[in-house]
Amino acid sequence: MIVTTTKGDMDDSLLEMREGSLDNDNETTTWVEYWMDEELVHRSAHVRLKKSMVLSAVAASF
Amino acid sequence: MCTSFLSELMLGNQNFTTGTGNAYKAALYLVSATVDAATTVYTVTGEVSGTGYVAGGISVTNGTSPLSTNSTATAGTAYWTPSASLVYTTVTLTTAFNAVLLYNFTNSLKAVSVHTFGSQTITAGTFTLTMPVNAVATGLIRLATI
Numbered sequence: 755m756i757v758t759t760t761k762g763d764m765d766d767s768l769l770e771m772r773e774g775s776l777d778n779d780n781e782t783t784t785w786v787e788y789w790m791d792e793e794l795v796h797r798s799a800h801v802r803l804k805k806s807m808v809l810s811a812v813a814a815s816f
Numbered sequence: 817m818c819t820s821f822l823s824e825l826m827l828g829n830q831n832f833t834t835g836t837g838n839a840y841k842a843a844l845y846l847v848s849a850t851v852d853a854a855t856t857v858y859t860v861t862g863e864v865s866g867t868g869y870v871a872g873g874i875s876v877t878n879g880t881s882p883l884s885t886n887s888t889a890t891a892g893t894a895y896w897t898p899s900a901s902l903v904y905t906t907v908t909l910t911t912a913f914n915a916v917l918l919y920n921f922t923n924s925l926k927a928v929s930v931h932t933f934g935s936q937t938i939t940a941g942t943f944t945l946t947m948p949v950n951a952v953a954t955g956l957i958r959l960a961t962i
Contacts, residue, residue, distance in 0.1 A: 758906055760940045781933045786941075798941030801933045803948055806895075807817045809959040 757788050759795035764788075769795065780805050817957075818927035820856040825959075829923055832896050834881045838922035842902045842945075843873030845915040851930045858917060858925040866938075868907035876902065876918060885952045891962070895955025902945040909938045916945060929957060 755766045769788040776783040781801050788796040824830050831837035841858070845851045849862025860871055879899030886892035902916065912935040918928040936943065948954045 758940050760908070776934055778934075783934055783936075785936070787939075794939055796941050797937060797939040798943065799936045799938060800944040800946065801936070802946040803931060803933065803956070804954075805931075806948060806953075806955055806958045807929045807931070809817060809822060809957070811959055811961045813961070 819853045838920050840876040841921040843917045844913045847912045847914045855927045858919040864909045864913045866909040893960040895958045897947045897950035897956040904943040
């Protein structure tokens with residue numbers, strides 16, 4: 755697979771891939787990094803939001 | 817939620833109607849930025865910058881107008897969610913960011929809402945922000961009677 759990096763497009767076989775994830779009440783997040791000779795050359799992240807913003811509407815009683 | 821958004825709704829200055837309503841955009845903000853309930857309009861102050869990122873952010877896809885559902889005879893909820901993920905493609909954002917501001921691109925850049933997440937950086941990559949399911953209990957923006 756070809757990966758976009760700071761050094762141009764590279765085949766992932768030449769790179770070390772590192773992945774991570776985070777899950778909490780607010781989000782589920784995953785990320786992938788590609789390293790070459792201990793230099794970060796690519797990092798992408800995907801955040802999936804879980805929470806709504808809720809507005810409350812209040813009508814006065816007569 | 818940006819507090820000014822509440823009054824702008826009552827003033828008729830926000831329109832989420834699909835096709836004929838206002839256009840909305842999404843801008844990313846640094847961890848060091850102050851974007852919160854007091855934010856009234858889009859600002860470049862504190863916005864991320866880097867290769868591939870254009871100030872002002874990206875367009876928000878609005879494929880579904882707001883919907884509403886009654887839960888009881890006296891209460892209900894209206895809700896709206898962007899219909900596609902926000903995707904910032906092939907960007908390099910080396911300073912950590914943790915917030916996105918939705919704002920009205922058509923109408924004076926009026927703020928809608930700020931959504932925060934864990935701090936991120938992107939290197940020659942893609943940042944994708946996926947919305948919750950557009951439903952009465954999970955829509956990104958919900959207006960509920962109490």
